[in-house]
Amino acid sequence: MEHNNLNCQFSGVCHNCNKQINGCESACRAMEHLYHVQCFLCCSCGKQLIGKAFYNIDGKVYCEQDYTKLELAPKYCYFCGKIIKEKIIQALGRSYHPSCFRCSVCQTELDGIPFAQDQESRIYCVPDYHRKFFPTCAVCHKLIVPTKGNKEILRVVSMGKNFHVDCFRCEDCGLQLSNKRQCYPQDQHILCLKCNGKRTPKSRSPQVTPVNTPCDSPNITPRCLPRGRPRILRGKRL
Numbered sequence: 001m002e003h004n005n006l007n008c009q010f011s012g013v014c015h016n017c018n019k020q021i022n023g024c025e026s027a028c029r030a031m032e033h034l035y036h037v038q039c040f041l042c043c044s045c046g047k048q049l050i051g052k053a054f055y056n057i058d059g060k061v062y063c064e065q066d067y068t069k070l071e072l073a074p075k076y077c078y079f080c081g082k083i084i085k086e087k088i089i090q091a092l093g094r095s096y097h098p099s100c101f102r103c104s105v106c107q108t109e110l111d112g113i114p115f116a117q118d119q120e121s122r123i124y125c126v127p128d129y130h131r132k133f134f135p136t137c138a139v140c141h142k143l144i145v146p147t148k149g150n151k152e153i154l155r156v157v158s159m160g161k162n163f164h165v166d167c168f169r170c171e172d173c174g175l176q177l178s179n180k181r182q183c184y185p186q187d188q189h190i191l192c193l194k195c196n197g198k199r200t201p202k203s204r205s206p207q208v209t210p211v212n213t214p215c216d217s218p219n220i221t222p223r224c225l226p227r228g229r230p231r232i233l234r235g236k237r238l
Contacts, residue, residue: 014039031056042066092117103128135162139169158183158190170195 012021015033026037028050040049042063055067075084079100089096089111098111105128116129124132134143134153138161146153156163168183169176172195177183184196191199 016040030054031061044069091115092121092123105132137162137164137167139163139167159185159188172198 012034013019014021014027014036016035016039019036021027021034021036028035028037028040030040030049037048037050040061041047042049042054043060044062044066047063049061049063053064055062055064057067075088075095076082077084077097077100078094079096082097084095084097087098089098089101091101098109101111101123102109103115103125104122105124108125110123110125114126116124116126118124118129118133130143130145134145135155136142137144137155142164144153144155144162144164154165156165156168158168165178166176168178169190170183170192171190173192175181175192177190177192181192184191184193186196186199189199
């Protein structure tokens with residue numbers, strides 16, 4: 001900012017009051033405009049800004065104190081640590097450059113796109129979050145994710161493996177198994193009682209396999225069911 005200090009350097013129209021700056025009136029030049037000294041003021045508190053720090057926000061001039069009060073201080077990107085000068089992405093209580101707010105796996109920018117975050121604050125697009133944290137069905141080898149319109153996932157855990165409810169069937173006859181129609185596996189094959197009996201030598205009796213494996217997938221809450229039955233588990237969707 002230039003100030004003429006009564007040396008008659010400037011001649012023109014004041015940008016604030018639109019009046020002529022005549023003769024040796026005290027004036028200043030700031031932001032490529034001329035101002036009377038008494039017209040170059042903070043738009044919030046009205047203090048004169050000659051010789052003081054000021055901030056131009058969309059054509060409005062603020063003193064340093066009001067600039068801070070109005071939370072107009074520079075925002076720093078949570079990811080890269082640099083000042084954000086243009087568009088700001090606000091997410092998870094933090095500020096980001098649009099180019100810095102991206103999936104930690106595929107690097108897709110997530111501005112306006114659904115996303116998820118893990119316990120270490122890493123950000124993911126929803127498909128990559130599912131691939132990383134959601135269980136895979138041991139039969140169809142597809143991810144077990146919430147169905148459309150639901151906020152929870154539904155799965156069956158048996159023999160330490162995960163299954164879609166619809167995939168948890170007897171391998172021989174195709175009967176869908178559940179808590180009522182229990183699984184009688186043999187050599188890691190999923191069987192109903194009848195088909196297990198067909199495969200089992202007469203000297204042996206079919207056994208219901210106990211399920212004791214704890215759930216190790218994030219966002220899945222196990223329910224306690226009787227020993228010897230597959231567990232149907234529900235978990236929250238992000």
